[in-house]
Amino acid sequence: MRLYINIGGEVMLEEKSGLMSRRFLLKMIGGGAVLLGLNKLTPASAQVSGQAIESLPSFTGPDANPYWNSVGSFVVYPQKLPLIQLTDRPVQLETPRNYFLAPFTPNAAFYVRWHLDEIPNAVSLSDWRLLVEGNVEKSLALSMSDLMNQFKPVSIAAVNQCSGNSRSRFQPRVPGGQWGNGAMGNALFTGVRLKDLLNAVGVKTGSSQVQFEGLDRGRGPEGKGSHSYLKSLGLSDPVIDETIVAYEMNGEPLPMLNGFPVRLVVPGKFATYWTKALTWIRVLTEPDTNYWMAKAYCIPNTPRGNTTPENVNEGKVEMIPIGSMPVRSFIITPDGSCKIPEEMPVSARGIAFSGYGRVVKVEFSWDGGKFWTKAELGEDYGQYSFRTWETTWIPKRTGKYVLSVRATDVKGNTQPDEGVWNPGGYLWNKIERQEVFVGAAK
Amino acid sequence: MKKVRCIIIGFFLVVLIGTVFAESEIPGLIHSGQYSQGTLGSVRQSSPAQQSTDGVYNVGAYPLYTPELAQGEGREIIQIFCRFCHSTTYITMQPPLPAATWESVVNKMIDIYGAPISEDSARQIINYLRTYYTPLTRKQ
Missing domain, CATH: 2.60.40.650 (Immunoglobulin-like)
Known part of the structure; x- marks a missing residue:
């Protein structure tokens, strides 16, 4: 016997079972428990299956986001599993919680965060060169093949975490990418030591910082932060010795959205310094004063980078570039x-x-x-x-x-x-x- | 006629099903066989990449999933100016923000990022964001 049952407009097919024997049905009709049964169904289904039937709200606030991840929808991008959407142009995607059970985050699940709208869709390695230039003895233009063959490959497991990871916990809330906890990932990166590249070009005396620029561009006017994303590291920063230019991520080429062909890996520092689609390495004689160093990604020069909206409004807070990731x-x-x-x-x-x-x-x-x-x-x-x-x-x-x-x-x-x-x-x-x-x- | 009978039987079964699940004769089994049309939508899988042996490495266009902005005065001007550099998910993603914060965000776009927005247009944009995206006014 097959029973066709209509629930909420949907026709379901129930195979005959002991549970649904005719005698049993008749007994129930006779029992007069009809409405009682219907009432029981509703709250129970909400409790048991709520996760798959009810969606999260489309935004949180003004209170803190109470969920582990941000509340965006799952979306599909090239070379990626469904990730949680923050924004679509530029692209910002968060890694769902369950991927963090493993020590290494799969490339296909690794979070994505770009600042500018024009991000690479296609790169020709026949023409692309990594340019190492600036205050150096002899500039170099290196192909992917040069990087893999002319320099000793090194591998390092390193956490890449967005400076604004968990921003949606802030009270009062602040504008910006409303990340839950998933703007982070750990990967085994393989590439060339930055130090080896700097030694190859010969850094001249009087140099203070190294600037990094990728292939991404914005539609804003040249010279503004909305045009190009530039980050720099001090040459005296010990992290320079540990930084690599990675062409491999977890033993694979980098996903386009994570910075193919190469990205900077700055172990221990927030991801703002890990320039994606890295193409220019420039040795500077003066500290970098561009927007992305001087204004953005700056934190109060206080314990834990903590302050209050009042102190900020009164102009009392000295701001410094963000650095290492707290535990x-x-x-x-x-x-x-x-x-x-x-x-x-x-x-x-x-x-x-x-x-x-x-x-x-x-x-x-x-x-x-x-x-x-x-x-x-x-x-x-x-x-x-x-x-x-x-x-x-x-x-x-x-x-x-x-x-x-x-x-x-x-x-x-x-x-x-x-x-x-x-x-x-x-x-x-x-x-x-x-x-x-x-x-x-x- | 048969159809009508089916509907009537169907109706009784709908009413019954809860009772059946709630009072199963199997000890401990409260519910089973419950299904409901999914309301969250499903996501299609993407097709394998088309590849070649030359030096070009590419992915397709990045998909946009841009939610609707609240309907109201100023929406069009937002669509013109804000979308020049970024999609309006940059608005809908935010928590409800106080009017003063929206004002400083818009000013930052103009002063820091160089967005070519006239004073009048900026006023309209700020008004729109105040009207639909503050803790008191945000609906969606």
Whole structure:
């Protein structure tokens, strides 16, 4: 027997089963429980299947975004899995939470953030050259083949995190890309040491910074930040020795949206310095005063880059270019999507990293941050990589629990339990929390 | 006639189904076989890339998914000026922002980024953003 059932305008096909025997149906009709049954269906389906039937709101605020990721739709881009949309021109896409269970973020899931509208769709490696020039003895124009063959290849696992990652947590909210936590990723980058390139061209005395420029252009007037995206590093910054020009990402060519053909990898520093589609390396004699160094990506020169809107409005705040990434850690599972039966051992897992040195400790709390236990750290892929962590938690009783995670790096930096506020929406590293429900198992 | 009977039976079954699920004879089973038309939409897979052996490495055009801006006075002027450098998802993505913040954002586009927007047009743009995208006024 087949039964055709109409629910909410949709015709469903139900195979006959013991559950739906004719006798059983008749019994129910006779039982007069008809309306009661209908009432029960509605709230239950909302609870059980709410995640797949109801969408998130299209925006959050003026309160903080309460979700792990930003609230945009899933969208499909070339060489990418469905990612979360922030903007479409220029392109900004966020990596969904579940990809962070692994220490390395797949290229196809790696977040995307461009500043300018004209980003590469097609690049000819027959004509493209990496130009190393400026205050140097002898400029060089290097093809992809030159980079791969004339210089020693080096690999480094490094976290790339947008300066504004988690900007949607700010209170009061600040304008800018309303990222949740997914404007970050970890990859094994392979390429050429910047130092080897600088040595090859011979940096002349009197040089102060190295400037980087990619193939991207904006439609604004020349000389303005809306025309080209320029970033610089000081030649005396120790990071210069660790910086590479990467032509490989997780053992593959870079996705076009992540900076094909090569991008700068500046380990420990925020992604603003990791110039994509890198094409010009210029040795400067004077500090770079272009918009992207002097005005954008600047933070208050205060502890944690913290200030208030009042101080900013009164012009009291000295601003300096953003630098290294403060220590952070994240709970990836449990993510609150399912109720946990009491007494069931739960594997809590996630990642941690710091731009100031190796993560040496990750602590986990199931009571909102009063009592902490040490989590086990996963494999060490180097001080600039994601470090996975894991711990087993056995909820003894039913109830609502607030899980928390806190990382400490080798310098003793640990995550605070306070947010941060600055006008750019940068440097968020407050202890992360995840609410979970533990249900009865008996 | 048959159709009508089907509809009537269908109606009773709709009413019944909740009862059946709620009072299953299998201990512990509360609901099963519940489906509903998806309301979130589905995403088509993209086709494999067309490739060649020359030095050109390319991807197709980047797709735009631009939500509608709120209908109202000033919308057209926004479409003209703001879309020159970026899509209007840069507006819809933002949280509701206070009027003063919108004003400083628009001024930044003009003063810092060099957007060629006349004073009058800037006023209209700011008014539009105030009217539809502040904590008090934002609807969508």
